[in-house]
Amino acid sequence: MKAFTNANARDLAHAVTLIRQGRDSRNTVAIAGGGSDLLGMMKERLVTPDVVVHLRTAKNLDQVKQTKDGVTIGGLITLDALSSHPLVRKHYAVLAEAAEGVATPQIRNVATLAGNVNQRPWCWYYRNGFKCLKNGGTTCYSVNGENQFHAIFGGGPSYIVHPSDTAPALVALDATFRIVGVDGERRVPAAEFFVLPTVDPARENVLKDGELLAEIVLPARSAFSRSTYHKVLDREAWTHAVVSAAVALDINKDTVRSARVVLGGVAPIPWRLPEVEKLLTGQRLTTDLAARAGEAAVAGARPLAKNGYKVPLTRNMVKRTLEGFVRTA
């Protein structure tokens, strides 16, 4: 790794101060939560910061707090702590399940929720140092290249798929993100946090340089009584989702009052399916409805040369995930 200075943040305000100082002295700054992925990218020299602002020394950024409006989760909570938190497990199963399935125990023990949400793409062109749209270049190499794992929705000009498991879960839960940075603080709904490559092909979200994802606010637990996260991988562990589905339902008896269906692994952002949600709303959840939802899920898919299999896979994934609720409803 290129030499750099580590700067431990005492708290959120100090982290912002450190970032500002770094920028003011014209140093490039990287922010480390768990740091696993950052260090990998630094070793590959995909990023070469002068200063690494280390957040895990900061106090109280990893708490789960219940408020009258819902639950607030510190961005620095580890995926391990998140997935085993009783409150999260009980009322936000989709988030606990998403966190539980990330990578390996060693990574979940250090990786943070904010880091998981903000991780850079795992597209093999980007990770292997190709000068692609994500890496300061002007081309997405996957379009005419090896695109087995790339986007079937929302692609262009970049066709990466968003790698996070927790991101689709947070979109499904109508979460709100609290962003803190050198220019102050703002709140953004999860669904608006992630941006398509048509908006900015170099980035995956609205975070600006010098900003960090401090906190995630989940609405009150009554919103969705049932939720789950399913994903399929290319081996049984430690790869990113080929396709995943985050589903949150408000079910009364077996009638869907309201639904969120958000896919991972198929688009440059967590891919919400409003048409499917509409189809489900007000209906009795049956295997037939699940099958129709699967069909509706892939209505707008535009596969590339080598990822056509993701269309039936996505259809089946949505169907099967909903069928799980039929059986247990």
Next chain:
Amino acid sequence: MRKRKISRRRFLEGTGAALTAAAAAPALRAQQRPGSAGGATAAPAAAVPRTTINLTINGASKRVEVEDRWTLAEALRDHLGLTGTKIGCDRGECGACTVLVDGKPTYSCSQLAVWMDGRSVQTVEGLLKNGELSALQRSFVAHDAPQCGFCTSGQLMSATALLNATPHPTPEQARVAMTGNICRCSNYNHYVAATVAAANGTHSPQRGERFASASSPVAAMTVIGHDTSRIDAVERVSGKAKYTADVTLPGMLYARVLRSPHPHARVRAIDLSKARALPGVKAIVTHENCDVVWGAGSISGGAQYNDEIKKITKHRRYAFNNPVRFVGDPVAAVAAVDRHIAEEALQLIAVDYETLPFVLDPEEALKADAVKIWPEGNLSPTARNEFQPIGQKRGSVEDGFKASDKVFEERFSTSFVHNAQMEPRSAVAQWEGDKLTVYTPTGGVANCRTDMARDLGIAPEKVRIVCQYMGGNFGNKNQNQDADLIAAMLAKQAGAPVKLELSRKEDFIGMHGRWPTAQYYKVGVKSDGTLQAIQMRGYSGMGPYRKNSGNIAGVEIYQCPNIETSISPVYTNRTVSGNFRGPEFPQGFFGIQSMMDDVAAKMNIDPVEFILRNMTRKAGDQTPYTNYSLEECIRKGAEAFEWKKRWRAVPGSDPGPIKRGAGVSFMAFRAGLGRSSAVVRVTGQGKYSLHVGVTDVGAGAKTTMGLIGAEALGIPLSQLEVVWGDTDRCPYSVGESGSRTTIMTGYAVIEAVKDLKKQIAEKGLPKGDEVLIGTATPNPTLQGKVRSTFGAHFVEVEVDTELGRAHVTKYLAVHDCGRIINPLTARSQILGGAQMGIGMALHEDLLYDRRSGAPLTPGYYGARISTHRDAPDIDIIFIESDDGLGPFGAKSMGESSKVPAPAAVANAVANAIGVRMKDLPITRDKIVAAVAARTGARS
């Protein structure tokens, strides 16, 4: 935490505007940016930010000054002497570096040491209590959990954390907890069994049954044939085993290699001026100052490299080649005072490349308009420069097809699968005068020495090769590596010892893996299923250098009057192909046994019946085997596996989206005799020692040799010291490749003991300072018979046809490996081979970008190497035989367990889903696409 003052002062001197703020926040310091765009100026070493931290390591408080950029693994290994923690990938993909941080398993390669301030770190060295092994460590020993041992420290730490939280875990809990710890020896079943049993102090039941073969039954022996823990098991579970990267010599430098980013390019110029100017750089080698040929890197035709071949071979591979012919071909190497400076220096080397056209696919490479990678074209020649395919012919396939009632044709393909042994290639080279010592992970110290001497033009006596422990082999380690040569040349130039460690990515793209193949079969059968003719045309992608044969095996295990094969080893601009556990077998057996399974299915014949009708009975249908147990393997296996119940007479007929099916494949694999050496000594004090040139790649050769020696001597194993892995202390050994060590060196041990016993009979036991030394270099041969090991694998899979997941629900491996010397380690060998075969069948691949020629999936993550959760339970049956040859009738084992596995898995998938999967790996995308195409599903 306390910042080192000098850095702080430099920061204060070096910045203006930020000064005040920095005084308040001393952690932030500006610095120069060595190696940044343009590579302006080199930073003096003192400018690298350092921080003093306080932490607890294995219960003791430590105050340590670290560079901010050091990883925890680096700090532990390089600066705190705790080398039990291994670095397998340095990217958080393999788990060899796992330590406990505040009790939680953590990848120490993916955490900065500076982040450990105020925290508690436990390493494998901390598991010992008063020098005693923990219950878990003892259980690891008892269950033979470590094979090569390189992943063991990490497995121990994950399992320790599990047991702390869950004292009595289920196997599934163990698998989940240890998922982040890859074991490429694939001894997953033993790791899980050991962990589950640890808390109870019990022993998990082993899934290995032994039956005496009716063909040549075995008689019981005293030392041999009983579960015996390895003689070095304690070292392997306590972090004490010293692997090459753990060797540190005074004044040692660290080396890194710059590799070609282009698949084919001419190097016009290399500008080293900035790299040479970087303080701390001590030596640089490129093709301009080094014309050493790496002989073993391009042994044409798989022949053992020798002086004659060195002279006549047209396609020489140098340590540094120009033109470079694949992404990863070495261009330059640097030795510097620390690893970071060596890495910085690589950033400062400017190479002017003239890129050339390239070709990746072997079939395309043979087309007339393809770029010629070598002047003569892309069909790779033999060692004697003969440009022709490999082939065999018997009878007339034309006549055979005419005599057939049905003729079938299919194409199958297999992918490049990397050996991916847990220990990345490394070498430590030291010159003392004109004598070179190289510490290196090699399975053949003797052959490595010969190769090094020949390549460097020095006498073999001037070369010493040492390998005490190595982290896995799986092929092409019974010779020297270019890493050995590069380290030696840097050490020579620098006048100091040099350690070279390859990164995991370099290991994937710079070394070798199994050659990918395309296989075309045409098979003629009578209506009763009797084979009449087999015609096969194959293409093997060898990369730009022919490191090994490129052969495709399999046709010869069928009884058939008419056969004809033609296999072309083809140059491509991809990573070099080489030997990997049964070099030409698993891919060839996948092709032909998929083909035959398909023929049987199309003719409505049970594949077990088809095999019994058509399998080999004599080698080449002519020469009898020394014993023949193949039919026993198949019949016994089919019965134990409940074949009739699990196999679907109508493939894909299970109702619903989740379908099961069964597959079978069989195997005959070489177990020939050959030359090796051993020395056995007894002193006047009655101490026995056995000197063998084995290194023990993970299969347990040291222990196996010890058991054979102790049996022959009539003493317990504990009374025999085994000396290994050092050319200055051990005689020639054939080297751990080709599953030969037990047979050849094991037989030499028996002969050496005979020699010693003869001397004792003549002179009496030695007294006082006397020593008697028995030696032997037998070279037994076999006339008129062929020695072979036999086996059959039976697999049941469950395939989710909607989600494309295939996983193994039952696996039975039946093997006749002759006499089993040590059932404990023998089971590990079978488990590992079968698991690797499953990985090859279902997910492993090295994918290339066709436009740039760059590999896209190097590493454990990208190549989808199997994890604990991918590893099913494997049942084992040994059909034990003694043909009176080799050491007490022992035959080969290590490779044969992988050979039938991919075919059996693929056949099971076809039986489950009713679609033949013809291209490995059988990944989710292929299953979903195949099922969708068959059902005409909307997509």
